[in-house]
Amino acid sequence: MPRPDRSSTGGNDQRAAKLDQLRKEARSADRRRTASLWVVAVAIVALVGGLVTWQIARDPAGGDLSAVKSYDNLGREHVTAGKADYPQTPAVGGDHHPAWWNCGIYTEEIPEYHAVHSLEHGAVWLTYEPGLPQADLEKLQKLASQEFMLLSPVKGQDSPIKATAWGKQLSVDSADDTRIADFIRTYRQGPQTPEPGAACTGGTTTDLAP
Amino acid sequence: MTQPAPRLSVSGWIAFAAAVGLALGALLGWVAFAPRHPGDDSADAGFARDMSEHHAQAVEMSLLVMQRTDDPDVVRLASDIATSQAYQQGQMGTWLVEWGLPQARPGERMAWMAGHDHATMDMPAGVPMPGMATPAEIAKLTSSRGKAAEVLYLQLMTTHHLAGVEMARAGLDLGRDPQVRSLAEKMVRAQSGEVELMTTMLTERGSQPREDVSAIMGPNSPSASTPAEESSSTMGGHSRH
Structure with a gap:
């Protein structure tokens, strides 16, 4: 049984349609490339944002000790x-x-x-x-x-x-x-402590210097 | 030929990418920086901090009595408590360092024990945690000698251990970190056993604990039910055997 879309169209029409199809594909490939660039860019920004948020949130001691x-x-x-x-x-x-x-x-x-x-x-x-x-x-x-x-x-x-x-x-x-x-x-018992673990009891409450 | 499936628009893709990127960023951030360790408010950290302070006084009292009597049994027990509890303090302090947490608490003492249904113990004014000796009691131990120092030490340390066992049980109940739970269990066993030993030592010296020990410890205390396992404990096991 002959298919209606292939039965009687002329050669020119077919070529034009094909050209049109190719142009469309090229345009959409272009769009896809732009889109994927955006996708990658946004993904990277979001990723960095996520990492930075975690990094800031994880310091438990906190506080501004720049005046120390x-x-x-x-x-x-x-x-x-x-x-x-x-x-x-x-x-x-x-x-x-x-x-x-x-x-x-x-x-x-x-x-x-x-x-x-x-x-x-x-x-x-x-x-x-x-x-x-x-x-x-x-x-x-x-x-x-x-x-x-x-x-x-x-x-x-x-x-x-x-x-x-x-x-x-x-x-x-x-x-x-x-x-x-x-x-x-x-x-307090922080990393700068020269003798960690040594007691703060059992010393003196009397001045022992001569 | 059929129509190609409808595609997402560019803005659709960008929104999708933002969502995926954020999710990925959060996930990666979590993988990289999330506390794989107990947090600042955790029962594990609370236990490490509070038990360290509690232990410090046990070490202090043990060192005091060792300088105030020559009795070999008391000196041996005090040496056992001082060395094992000082070692455990080091363990707990090291956990906090590994967990990236300060040794100082973020809030009040024992806040982490809120979910633990614990026996209440008397806490005199000026005493930071249950079972701890008052400054006056420490002063009295400091000025005592011989048998008087032995009896006072055994009584104070019994009180100290009874509360220590209770805190260790809370650590076992609420702690999540396997190291914390393991050490807490060893403390329960070692200190329960030492309470029994000290009760006997007090009786030998014509005295007794200040508390009704069996009422507090219960008939099923770990040391009473499984004395054999204690000697296999690698940490904090006492020298009764």
Whole structure:
């Protein structure tokens, strides 16, 4: 049985139709190429976006600690004779007394050469200029109510409140500054600790320097 | 010839690509950065942090009594507790480092235990967690010598262990990480066994625990039911055998 579409059309018509078909195919191939370029581009952008989002979301300690000052090449010797002199107030590290100061909350000044040894064991030392308002002091006491924390007043420090770990120090103006908690989370027994695992109990609460 | 199947328009393809790309990006991001480890608020991390602090006081008290008596049984027990718990503190601290988490908590102590149906224990003011000795008790242990120090140590450590076992049970109940669950189980066994040992040692010294131990531990405590398995425990096993 003859098929109606092939029965009687002329050769010219057939060629024109074929040409038209080829042009159409070329155009759609072009479109496909453009589209696939877009597809790849958008996919890459989305992929990078996904990765960056994850990367940002995964840091648990968080907080902006860019104001933390770092100190290197700190002495680690045990010295009993005389009193070590420290360039920072309060000291951020250096030679210290063989006895560490027991972690806890103190309302009197504590000897730096003992406290520095506690820093070496991973303690964070919160200090404040004497005369800090009671409400602010209570906020610091709450922050210091965990293991490996020292809290004490320090006369003559150049900021109302400071947070100190071995080789690290942050100065803040207010007890409400959330960077204090960020500092504790990052540096309390943090990676900068020279002697991780050493205790912050069983040391001394008495000044043992001669 | 039939018409070709209707194709997606260019904008359709782009929308499709955006969706696929986002899904792929999220998946890849997850593969690359997702915590394959317990998170900051997990029971595993909470257990590691709280048990470390709890252990620290057990080590402290053990070191104190070792300097205050020559009794070989007490010195041996204290040495066992100090070395095994200090080792476990190191294990737990290392987990936190491996998990990329701070040693300091994000919130309150014991928040991770909320889902655990635990026995309540007295917690005097100034004591951070159940079972821990007060500063006054630590001061008293520090100033005691000889048998008085032994008895006080055994009583304080029994209280400490009873709460320690309870926290370890919570770790076993709520922890997901196999290492955490394994260590928590070893703690339950070792500390339960030591509570029994210390009860006997207190009786030998004409004293007794401050708590009703059998009421707290129950008749089916692991140490009571399977004493033989304890000696095969590689960690925290005590020297009673």
